Amino acid sequence: MKMNDDAVFRALADASRRQLLDRLHGKNGQTLGELCQGLDMTRQAVAKHLSILEEANLVSWKRQGREKLHFINPVPINEIAERWIGKFERPRLRALSELKRKLEGENHD
């Protein structure tokens, strides 16, 4: 079932798949070919990772002409976060993660 939290955690428990999500976060709406560029993975491996991300509903896609464009879908991650993050904690956590980002720079995985 696509609403399964287990599928989301399994999909995220892999550095290559997180890298693909980072790339879509950087530039949304990419084809498989674009996503493969500059990666140390075969096209088949990227396609397999994308299907696992799609199954977990972390990646959505749209057809545009002959191309299949992939989009990051953050909704399941938000659902997991809302489950444990209360409304009163949110501003404090946001301030903390902004501080962490400033101190460490934008690149973190």
Added chain:
Amino acid sequence: MTDAAGTTFVYVTFIRTTPEQLWAALTNPDFMKKFWFGMHHETDWKAGSSWRLVFPDGRVADTGEIAEIDPPRRLVLKWRNEFRPELKSEGYSRCTVELEPLAGAVKLTITHVMDRAESKFIEAVSGGWPRILSNLKSLLETGSIAVSS
């Protein structure tokens, strides 16, 4: 998508409900306030009619038009920001809401497009949608919302 063709996001959630109930939740002003941070739509839900998104205090957040409407399957809104000049100057975006029944659930897809690269408007609304969709899912499946702020 951030190339010459424009800026797009596609958000998807699966909600254990019926298309009819989900459609009612999306278009009923009182119900909508429960999951959209107190805001509501003002429109008569007819193709070609004007549409406004209104803050709890009555200020108008966004305006536009019902471009297409096909209950309980599809809604397309022309959508422009009204309260931040740098976003308003980008003009109209296009928001497509699609409901697709699956076994025991409805696949809800929100596609929001602005015909310009690096749209600030799309960046602004893309942060709000996941929280709105989580609240909506939670409200329809359990009767209470996840976040109210």
